[in-house]
Amino acid sequence: xxxxxxxxxxxxxxxxxxxxxxxxxxxxxxxxxxxxxxxxxxxxxxxxxxxxxxxxxxxxxxxxxxxxxxxxxxxxxxxxxxxxxxxxxxxxxxxxxxxxxxxxxxxxxxxxxxxxxxxxxxxxxxxxxxxxxxxxxxxxxxxxxxxxxxxxxxxxxxxxxxxxxxxxxxxxxxxxxxxxxxxxxxxxxxxxxxxxxxxxxxxxxxxxxxxxxxxxxxxxxxxxxxxxxxxxxxxxxxxxxxxxxxxxxxxxxxxxxxxxxxxxxxxxxxxxxxxxxxxxxxxxxxxxxxxxxxxxxxxxxxxxxxxxxxxxxxxxxxxxxxxxxxxxxxxxxxxxxxxxxxxxxxxxxxxxxxxxxxxxxxxxxxxxxxxxxxxxxxxxxxxxxxxxxxxxxxxxxx
Amino acid sequence: xxxxxxxxxxxxxxxxxxxxxxxxxxxxxxxxxxxxxxxxxxxxxxxxxxxxxxxxxxxxxxxxxxxxxxxxxxxxxxxxxxxxxxxxxxxxxxxxxxxxxxxxxxxxxxxxxxxxxxxxxxxxxxxxxxxxxxxxxxxxxx
Numbered sequence: 001x002x003x004x005x006x007x008x009x010x011x012x013x014x015x016x017x018x019x020x021x022x023x024x025x026x027x028x029x030x031x032x033x034x035x036x037x038x039x040x041x042x043x044x045x046x047x048x049x050x051x052x053x054x055x056x057x058x059x060x061x062x063x064x065x066x067x068x069x070x071x072x073x074x075x076x077x078x079x080x081x082x083x084x085x086x087x088x089x090x091x092x093x094x095x096x097x098x099x100x101x102x103x104x105x106x107x108x109x110x111x112x113x114x115x116x117x118x119x120x121x122x123x124x125x126x127x128x129x130x131x132x133x134x135x136x137x138x139x140x141x142x143x144x145x146x147x148x149x150x151x152x153x154x155x156x157x158x159x160x161x162x163x164x165x166x167x168x169x170x171x172x173x174x175x176x177x178x179x180x181x182x183x184x185x186x187x188x189x190x191x192x193x194x195x196x197x198x199x200x201x202x203x204x205x206x207x208x209x210x211x212x213x214x215x216x217x218x219x220x221x222x223x224x225x226x227x228x229x230x231x232x233x234x235x236x237x238x239x240x241x242x243x244x245x246x247x248x249x250x251x252x253x254x255x256x257x258x259x260x261x262x263x264x265x266x267x268x269x270x271x272x273x274x275x276x277x278x279x280x281x282x283x284x285x286x287x288x289x290x291x292x293x294x295x296x297x298x299x300x301x302x303x304x305x306x307x308x309x310x311x312x313x314x315x316x317x318x319x320x321x322x323x324x325x326x327x328x329x330x331x332x333x334x335x336x337x338x339x340x341x342x343x344x345x346x347x348x349x350x351x352x353x354x355x356x357x358x359x360x361x362x363x364x365x366x367x368x369x370x371x372x373x374x375x376x377x378x379x380x381x382x383x384x385x386x387x388x389x390x391x392x393x394x395x396x397x398x
Numbered sequence: 399x400x401x402x403x404x405x406x407x408x409x410x411x412x413x414x415x416x417x418x419x420x421x422x423x424x425x426x427x428x429x430x431x432x433x434x435x436x437x438x439x440x441x442x443x444x445x446x447x448x449x450x451x452x453x454x455x456x457x458x459x460x461x462x463x464x465x466x467x468x469x470x471x472x473x474x475x476x477x478x479x480x481x482x483x484x485x486x487x488x489x490x491x492x493x494x495x496x497x498x499x500x501x502x503x504x505x506x507x508x509x510x511x512x513x514x515x516x517x518x519x520x521x522x523x524x525x526x527x528x529x530x531x532x533x534x535x536x537x538x539x540x
Contacts, residue, residue: 154502186502334519338512341502 003308007315017288018320021281025324025370028270028277030332032366035266037336038343040358041351042259045181048352049073050251052177052184054131055221056229058246059090059236065244066254068104068219073252073350075152075183077106077120081216082243089240090220095232097224100128101217103195107166107188108208119155120187121166123195130223132189140174144191148174152185164188168205169198181344181352259349274373282377285317289381296385310382314375321374325367333359402474402535405528406466409481412521413462416488416514417455420448423510425499444498444506447491451514454487458521465528474532481525488518 011018053072060068064080071078084101091099103123124132126143136143136150144150149164149171156173157163163170171190179185190198195212202210224232233245289296296309336343337353344350354362421427424444431439458481465477492498492514498506 156500159500335516338516339508341508342512345503345508 003312003315007312007319010312010316011319014288017284021284021317021320022324022327024277024280025321025374026328026331028273028328029325029366029370030328031266031270031273032369033329033332033362034336035263035270036362036366037333037353037359038266038347038349038351039259039263040354040362041181042263042349044354045350045352046252046256046259048178048180049182049184049350050248052131052180053221053251056224056226056248057222057233057236058251059086059220059222059240059243060218060246062242062244065246069246069252069254071104071120072184072187073182073255075120075186077104077118079104079106080218081213082218084215084217086240086243087217087220090222090236093232093235093239095224095228095235096222098128098130099220099222100130101125102219102221103192103212103216104218105195105210105212108206119166120183121195122187122189123192124189126191131221135177144174144194146191146193146197148172149188149190149194150175150177151188152177153179154186155188167198167202167210169201171198179352180350182350255349262347262349278373278377281317281321281374282380285313285378286381286384289313289385292385309385313382313385314378317374317378318371321370322367325370329363329366333363401531402528403466405524405531406462408524409465409521409528410459410462412517412524413455413458415455416458416517416521417452419513419517420444420451420492420510423513424448424506425504428505430504442499442506443496444492444504444510447496447498447506448510450491450496451488454484454491458484458488461525471532471535475529478525478529478532481528482522485518485521485525488521489515490518 049072058068061080061082064078067078068080070076087099087101090096102125105121105123107119107121126133132150133143147170151173153176155164155176164173165171166188171188171194177184177189195210199210199212202208222232222236229247233247236243237245292309299308300306340351340353353359424447425431425442426445426448430442432442461477461481461484465474465481468474468477487495492506492511498504498511501507
């Protein structure tokens with residue numbers, strides 16, 4: 001009988017034990033992949049959301065900073081207003097390179113005049129904007145015209161329609177932005193002229209008119225030199241007491257903290273399960289080595305090489321680990337891929353799935369780590385059955 | 399033979415899931431419906447996908463029971479092939495043939511569609527396993 005056939009027969013003969021090891025490894029490898037996907041995906045999502053906003057400092061009315069950040073991240077609409085003159089004051093603060101105003105609006109909820117329900121509408125000024133405008137110039141070859149909008153990756157024109165109707169106003173979706181994994185994916189971006197035209201039309205065509213208070217803005221996005229960001233933020237705060245200033249690293253801090261709590265929890269569970277699984281597998285193979293003392297003794301007495309038994313034990317462990325880890329990794333990846341949105345809402349965090357190449361690297365790392373862990377846990381029983389002393393004891397018992 | 403019964407039990411469970419899960423994960427189960435201009439409410443697209451899954455789930459149960467009690471190799475072979483086809487239909491109903499609602503955050507999109515893709519894939523995999531086992535068993539008996 002060949003060495004491979006011997007190992008395979010051993011695995012099949014101890015079906016329950018092999019299945020226990022297989023499931024144990026599959027569960028731990030799956031949990032490791034899930035933790036890695038959630039941790040890395042949520043960090044990537046957060047960084048893309050910050051990149052999409054593209055500002056070094058966000059200035060909003062005092063008291064609304066948390067609400068605005070939640071709206072930007074979750075896509076749940078909010079409205080907040082401050083005087084438009086704040087934009088001019090901020091633009092004059094020393095160290096401010098560029099400043100642009102934004103208006104935050106919401107579509108109506110379940111209204112027949114609207115194709116979409118409760119969508120966050122982000123209105124920008126194309127003259128001063130430095131976040132979307134460069135992308136629009138590059139992708140569309142020019143600015144948005146009246147009645148044209150761009151949307152996050154989940155914004156779509158309803159089936160059978162050519163336009164998106166909001167407040168009785170027909171909007172043309174020109175393009176979709178790259179996914180961020182956050183609520184920005186279901187946010188619609190339009191120019192201030194389109195928003196004002198929509199407000200005008202809504203007076204006669206919508207169930208409820210769109211109200212944009214005159215001479216009001218919702219937020220100001222500020223661009224500064226990196227070294228000056230903190231000083232500029234402090235100056236804005238001193239000059240305009242009615243506003244709250246959020247610096248880029250502090251953006252979505254609440255979400256960042258939530259990611260930390262969730263990932264710490266996952267890593268703790270993963271650490272405990274990994275250690276427990278390694279110990280259990282070591283224990284199972286120790287029992288296996290102990291049970292097979294007589295068999296090993298017979299093989300040695302018949303002249304089998306000294307390293308045959310430990311080699312078979314290690315190969316058995318490697319095969320079961322490889323199969324179990326592969327099974328766990330494939331099932332976990334497929335589940336995360338299919339139930340991504342459900343998981344994100346259940347965990348209350350946003351995460352993007354990494355690229356295929358990145359996932360491939362992750363799978364390789366986890367598989368390698370599983371193999372090393374099981375090699376360590378089975379090395380003790382393997383060493384024991386290869387030691388001359390134990391073999392002597394076996395021979396003596398035959 | 400025991401393995402065949404084990405596979406049949408898996409297919410039976412999956413058939414039940416295919417028929418039951420969509421009934422509780424479509425938008426109608428969330429109380430959502432399409433309101434027409436005349437004020438009348440009609441079910442959304444995902445509701446019809448959910449109904450159609452019953453028509454596919456029940457024959458899958460039949461396949462599972464048939465293959466668990468059948469002794470004839472030819473019968474198991476045909477039932478396995480039917481299992482593959484019905485598994486594919488479980489996937490195709492909410493993805494292509496009827497579809498689900500277009501808004502990404504709705505329950506039919508986050509739960510029903512991925513659940514049916516998973517269940518359909520597992521029905522196909524289990525049916526293929528059954529087919530392979532049946533053929534190997536046949537060869538061993540010869």
